[in-house]
Every structure is written in C-alpha cells, then in structure tokens.
Amino acid sequence: MLVTYLEASRDLCETDSILFGAVLTVCRIIGAKFPMAGRATQQSSAIPACRKRIEDRIAKARAFIGRLTSFRSGNNRPRVVRTVRMAFAGTNISLSQPDITQKLTERIDELKQKIAAWEKRIRRFSERSRRFNQNRLFQSDQKRLYKSLERPEVCGAGPGPDQADTVAFWRGLWSEPVNHSEGPLMEVVASQSASITPMDPVTITPEDVAEATTSALHEESIVQIAALAVPSTSSDVYESSSALKETEVKRTACNIEDQTSKKQCRKILENVCNLNKLPVSSEDDDPAKIERGVQVKIKSSEEEILEKKTKILKQKVARQTKTSLIATIKKYTAQSRPDSDG
Known part of the structure; x- marks a missing residue:
C-alpha cells in the first residue's frame, strides 16, 4: 500500500507527507506515545472565571x-x-x-x-x-x-490621495455656486406675512431719552422716600434718619415738586401717611407740606432715639452701681470675718 503512494509521488514534499502519515498511522495502531517536539504548549484561557x-x-x-x-x-x-x-x-x-x-x-x-x-x-x-x-x-x-492605540484602518500607510483630485475637491466645494432650495419656503412665509401691517418708522430724539430718564429718576425718588419714611424698628429709625440726612430729602421733595403735579404730590403724601398711620387733610396738596411732614418725622424719630438712649444709659448706671455696691459689701464682709475669729 505504501509502495503505491510512493510511486505516485512527484516531488520530495509529497514523499515526506506520505512517510509522515504512514509513521503516524503505525504509532496509533500499536498505541505508541512519542513527544511532539514541534507543537507549542497549550496555553490556558485568558478569560476570567x-x-x-x-x-x-x-x-x-x-x-x-x-x-x-x-x-x-x-x-x-x-x-x-x-x-x-x-x-x-x-x-x-x-x-x-x-x-x-x-x-x-x-x-x-x-x-x-x-x-x-x-x-x-x-x-x-x-x-x-x-x-x-x-x-x-x-x-x-x-x-x-501608543502603538496599540493606533488604528491602521484609519491612519494606514497606503498611498495618499492624488494632489489634483484634492485641489479639484476643495475648488468644487468653495468656488462653484450653490443653488439653494429654500425658494418654496420663502414664498410660503411671504404669503403668510402679506396680511401683517408694516410698523411705522420710529425716530428717537434726545427729548424722548431725557423724558424716559426723568421718569425713571422720579420713580426711584418716590421709592426712596417711602422706604426711608417708614422705619420698622428702633435700629431702622436710626438708620432711616441718618440716611435721610445724607440723601437730603429736602432736595428730593423739591425735585418732585418740579416734576409732578399737585395730584401726584397728594398721592405720594397719602401713601406716606398711610404707611405711618398719619391723618391726611385736604390742605396738604402743597408739595411744601410733604417736606414739612418728612422733617417732622425726622424730629420725632430723633426724639425717640434720644429717649431710648437715655433710658439705656440709666439702666447701665443702675446696673454698675448695684454691682459696685455688692463688691464693696463682699470686701468689707471678708475683712470683718478674720477680726471676729481673732
């Protein structure tokens, strides 16, 4: 059987394969075991358990x-x-x-x-x-x-693109005109906006800017008077009185007189008096009454502050006097005890 295969062999490689197959078959038949020197050792699996x-x-x-x-x-x-x-x-x-x-x-x-x-x-x-x-x-x-992070399929070492093709690509991308397809959409928007009346042109003059600025300052002055004329606690009384002195309420009232009418001045007075629970008479339409009312409020606030300071000072003096008397009594008591013992 082996002779038949060897005679049909045409080159040395086929002869080697035939002989190797014959030797392997004989070893399996007789049960012989021989070391596989050329085969690599079987590695264990790297997959975790x-x-x-x-x-x-x-x-x-x-x-x-x-x-x-x-x-x-x-x-x-x-x-x-x-x-x-x-x-x-x-x-x-x-x-x-x-x-x-x-x-x-x-x-x-x-x-x-x-x-x-x-x-x-x-x-x-x-x-x-x-x-x-x-x-x-x-x-x-x-x-x-870094070598393992490289991706050959992305940054391969093959030939680069043709220079002429690259120039043609970028030239076609930036140099050739493009026909946009927004025409139908613009027609639809124009038809929907046809019934809208166009707005008249607006011209802003320096007088408009001055009027807007004056009204803003007027509102800020009203808020300052309302906030400063209504103190909530004794500390707020002191802070409001000092703030009124620093901001010069008299000048603010004069500005209000120049900028507002008598009706607006009376409304300001009503708001201030309502917050302070003061009566409002019909004769208080004059803006000068506003200034006078605010000054009266300042004087009453100062009197209250002075009265409270005096009361606190009296309490402190009485407390110090009491403490000194107790200390003196203790001192004389401590001195008299040794004498009595002797």
Missing part, C-alpha cells in the same frame, strides 16, 4: 427563551415541554393553567431583562480591565501603549 460563568448563564437563558417561544407558538414536543418545565422549576405554575400564555410571556421578558443586566456587567468589567491594562502598560512601556 467570573466572565465565563456569566456567559454560560446568558447562553442558558437564551436557550430557555427559544424553547419557551417555541412552546408558546404551539410546539408540544417532549424535549420542548421538558425544557419549559425546567424554566418554571421552583414555582407553582403548571402547564395546564388557562393563563399559561401570559406566564410564558412574563418569563420570557424576565429572562431578557436578566440577559441585558448580565451583558451590561460584562461590558463594565471589560471596560475596567481595559483601563487597568492601559494604565499598567503606560507605566511600563509607553511606546507599546
């Missing part, structure tokens, strides 16, 4: 999903039924229940959610392992890390 367990769970869950879907579509083969019973093991669900279709759907959805969670866990573990290996490689061999 936890990842392999999760992948096995995913494969098993996918098999269950396939069998459950097949059973739901009407496949009642014994192997399929046995797998369905394994999927519902540990539950009180029977295959003869009337709502078995709903239970099958719920079980399939539950398995799909588990598969999604397991796959997410694998992706998270892979990302963490990749970052860990890159950090360790960066500390040991940065050149090797």
Whole structure:
C-alpha cells in the first residue's frame, strides 16, 4: 500500500507527507506515545472565571427563551415541554393553567431583562480591565501603549490621495455656486406675512431719552422716600434718619415738586401717611407740606432715639452701681470675718 503512494509521488514534499502519515498511522495502531517536539504548549484561557460563568448563564437563558417561544407558538414536543418545565422549576405554575400564555410571556421578558443586566456587567468589567491594562502598560512601556492605540484602518500607510483630485475637491466645494432650495419656503412665509401691517418708522430724539430718564429718576425718588419714611424698628429709625440726612430729602421733595403735579404730590403724601398711620387733610396738596411732614418725622424719630438712649444709659448706671455696691459689701464682709475669729 505504501509502495503505491510512493510511486505516485512527484516531488520530495509529497514523499515526506506520505512517510509522515504512514509513521503516524503505525504509532496509533500499536498505541505508541512519542513527544511532539514541534507543537507549542497549550496555553490556558485568558478569560476570567467570573466572565465565563456569566456567559454560560446568558447562553442558558437564551436557550430557555427559544424553547419557551417555541412552546408558546404551539410546539408540544417532549424535549420542548421538558425544557419549559425546567424554566418554571421552583414555582407553582403548571402547564395546564388557562393563563399559561401570559406566564410564558412574563418569563420570557424576565429572562431578557436578566440577559441585558448580565451583558451590561460584562461590558463594565471589560471596560475596567481595559483601563487597568492601559494604565499598567503606560507605566511600563509607553511606546507599546501608543502603538496599540493606533488604528491602521484609519491612519494606514497606503498611498495618499492624488494632489489634483484634492485641489479639484476643495475648488468644487468653495468656488462653484450653490443653488439653494429654500425658494418654496420663502414664498410660503411671504404669503403668510402679506396680511401683517408694516410698523411705522420710529425716530428717537434726545427729548424722548431725557423724558424716559426723568421718569425713571422720579420713580426711584418716590421709592426712596417711602422706604426711608417708614422705619420698622428702633435700629431702622436710626438708620432711616441718618440716611435721610445724607440723601437730603429736602432736595428730593423739591425735585418732585418740579416734576409732578399737585395730584401726584397728594398721592405720594397719602401713601406716606398711610404707611405711618398719619391723618391726611385736604390742605396738604402743597408739595411744601410733604417736606414739612418728612422733617417732622425726622424730629420725632430723633426724639425717640434720644429717649431710648437715655433710658439705656440709666439702666447701665443702675446696673454698675448695684454691682459696685455688692463688691464693696463682699470686701468689707471678708475683712470683718478674720477680726471676729481673732
């Protein structure tokens, strides 16, 4: 048999293959064992055990999903039924229940959610392992890390583009006119805006700017008077009186007299008097009354402050006097005790 194959051999490579096959066949027949010097040692798997367990769970869950879907579509083969019973093991669900279709759907959805969670866990573990290996490689061999980050399919070492094609591309991108297709949209917008009356041109003069600025200052002055003329506590009385002195309420009242009418001045007076619970008479239309009322309020506030300061000073003097008397009594008592003992 070997002679037939050797005679049909046409070159040395075929003869070598025939002899190797014959020797291997004889060794298998007689059960001889010989070392495989040229074969590399079998390396262990680099996949972690936890990842392999999760992948096995995913494969098993996918098999269950396939069998459950097949059973739901009407496949009642014994192997399929046995797998369905394994999927519902540990539950009180029977295959003869009337709502078995709903239970099958719920079980399939539950398995799909588990598969999604397991796959997410694998992706998270892979990302963490990749970052860990890159950090360790960066500390040991940065050149090797940068080389591993290169993508040959993106930045290949092949021939570059033709220079003429590059010039033609950019010239066509920037030099040739472009026909826009917004014409129909502009016609629709123009037809919708045809019924709108155009606004008259507005001319802003220096007088308009001065009037707007004056009205703004007028409103700010009113707010300052209302805020300063209505103190809420004793500390606010002192602060408001000093603030009124610093801002010169008299000048503010004169400005209000120049800028507003008698009706506006009376309205300001009513607001101030309502906040201070003061009576308002019909004779208070004169803006000078406003200034007088504010000055009276300042004087009354100053008198209240002086009265409170006097009261506090008396209390402090009485407290100090009492403390000094107690200290003197204690001193004389301590001096008299040794004399009595002696």
